[in-house]
Amino acid sequence: MTDSTVRRVVFSVLGVLILVVMLFPVYWMVNASLQPSGNTLTAGLLPLDPSFSGYRRALDEQGGNLVTSLIIATGTVVLSLLIATPCAYALSQFRSRWVSIGLLAILISQMIPGIVIANALYTAYERIGLLNSIPGLILANCSSGIPFAILILRSFMLSLPPSLVEAARVDGAGLVRAFVAIVLPISKNSLITAGLFGFLFSWSDFLFALTLTTKGGARPVTLGIYQYLGTQVQNWNAVMATAVLSAIPAVVLLIVAQKYIAAGAVGGAVK
């Protein structure tokens, strides 16, 4: 009895140690962001004399880019969910030989590298004037948001009992009304999961930002960080402060929406 208690405590301590090692870089990012400006690489283990000059500079130089990222990520979530949700419902409830074809297409799409999409979109955007624009980046980011949302939502909607919708249909509701009034409300949690991940994907996007913006206009914060890194870095505290600000959505999601995150990671990949 006491023996197993000791073992449990030992495992807890080991677990904490593993977490400390794995999350050390994240801690270091925060620590370095709080060092006074100048060469923050010589930072001590603790920010004993915290300075917010890095954050002031980050907000000055990258504040606009953070807002751009926010707009792009929100737009991607809205557009992805609008497009993916009805399709996920169809793939989970309609019986048709097209269902397996659709799923196969989604599976294959996951193997297409982003650079292929960027190559083609660049030439197309150039012609229709979507380069350096927020709508252009929203559309490009939907390439990860839509398939992922379809997979997540479908794996949830597969578990909906057909009788639920049938009852409404029998009452005279059309397909669309049954979908909006019954399916959507029940699917709230999986919609949140898909939305959170869609937000995170496009917030983190770097490839499309790098390739589809060549000047001014739409500059997400990931590109801002990359430009900080481009030359010899002079002010690590500003770079790290921007990094911390860019990490906020991930941290918030992890703390506020823990159960959705694990569900999303597993659901999107395996099911």
Add this chain to the structure above:
Amino acid sequence: MADGTLTRTAVRRWPRAAGRGRRGEELTKILFVLPAAVAMVALFGYPVVKNLLMSLQDYGLRTFFTGEAPFVGLANYTAMVKDQLFSQAMVNTGLFTIGSIAFQFAIGLGLALFFRRRFPLSGFLRSMLLLPWLLPLIVSSATWRSILEQDNGILNRTLIGAGLLDDPVPWLNSPSVALIAVIGVNVWIGIPFNVTLLYSGLTEIPDELYEAGQLDGATGWSAFVHITWPNLRAVASVVLMLGVVYTIKVLDIILGLTGGGPANATQTLATQSYERSFVDFKFGEGAALSNLLIALSFLFAIFYLRGTRRAVDE
């Protein structure tokens, strides 16, 4: 009584629904799928076809002014293979992919087995472990770059302080070390994903199997070989395939950490494809390289599908 109401309303309303006609309903069904189908064609179908075409064209900077992109057969592919960097990029891509997958899977499996034991905080610690995977890759790159900095980075300072090193290691500035450093960072990023998926696979193995195994004397390593691994194989193969498909196209981490340098030591097919298209504006050659990436991904996917089919047949 509830049944009675249902039947009554059904009888009353059914004619109306039926009157709307089957064809209207088929049309609605199509409308459910249409936006997604259009999006998938525009965001995946079009790029794949466009890339195939571009790889056969002299598609360069001039094209954007003249609109002309003459077909040149396989010239882009021969140029790709003849490029001095090609074999190095192939080797680097292989090393990067195999190294990343091997370590993140092994460590991920170890941690998943560890967290499978029941102890206080297990669930909380496991979910916090996901953080490196959720961070934007460029944020991780920036952070690791400061950690790996040669002169004042915390890693070198710690190693020297502990007496493990005499001189600072140029983690990202030495051609012989940079690829290892980049793989290390990618492993760090990939571990959480491996832990989460493998852990969920482990929880689906019924406890009874272990109880029965215990009666037969299967504990510890022998339980792992005879019970855990056979039952985890399907999940493990999904994890490995997703790992390959993802790792083979990684761009953010390499660009953020080394930009492909020093002396091209960390150039991969993906970074080369990016450079050909968006630095040199030779879109034809960039497309040829990225088509090779697609082909390699498919190759692994086919191996995987054949492997899982065999596993199911058994």
